Amino acid sequence: MRLPDVAPKGVALRNANDYHYVAPTPLPPPLTVSMRRIAFALLLAAFAAAPALASDDTFSLVIRDHRFEPAELVVPVGVKIKLVVENRDATPEEFESHELNREKMIAGKSSATIWIGPLKPGRYPYVGEFNEKTARGVIVAR
Numbered sequence: 001m002r003l004p005d006v007a008p009k010g011v012a013l014r015n016a017n018d019y020h021y022v023a024p025t026p027l028p029p030p031l032t033v034s035m036r037r038i039a040f041a042l043l044l045a046a047f048a049a050a051p052a053l054a055s056d057d058t059f060s061l062v063i064r065d066h067r068f069e070p071a072e073l074v075v076p077v078g079v080k081i082k083l084v085v086e087n088r089d090a091t092p093e094e095f096e097s098h099e100l101n102r103e104k105m106i107a108g109k110s111s112a113t114i115w116i117g118p119l120k121p122g123r124y125p126y127v128g129e130f131n132e133k134t135a136r137g138v139i140v141a142r
Contacts (some may be wrong), residue, residue, distance in 0.1 A: 061095075061137070063087040063106065063128065064077060068137035078118045079142045086111040097126035100139070117141075 020036045062069045075081050087093050087106040119141035122140045128135025
């Protein structure tokens with residue numbers, strides 16, 4: 001079998017002595033100064049945008065004496081919300097909202113994070129499933 005005199009990237013060639021060898025894949029050309037500047041600017045832009053992406057609005061609810069405080073929480077419309085629910089009771093409670101499609105168990109003396117939204121304008125009721133008579137509240141998106 002005769003090998004070609006000209007090789008595509010990374011294939012065997014024959015030399016003048018009919019020995020076979022593998023031609024190395026050529027390295028890409030080095031970056032020019034302007035290409036380095038563009039790459040550096042893109043890297044800086046990515047790092048500058050990271051805090052803006054991570055700055056979601058955070059809201060807090062507290063469960064105390066089997067009640068949510070505040071009972072009405074106002075949040076902005078169209079924004080993803082980080083809701084931190086702290087259970088100060090010794091017993092567990094389950095945050096449940098059918099309108100928000102969320103259900104989260106919160107152990108006694110602990111907290112949990114629930115992500116909701118972005119929400120349309122409206123009222124979104126929630127309950128503490130283990131104490132539905134007293135643990136009630138509503139999230140109002142304005």
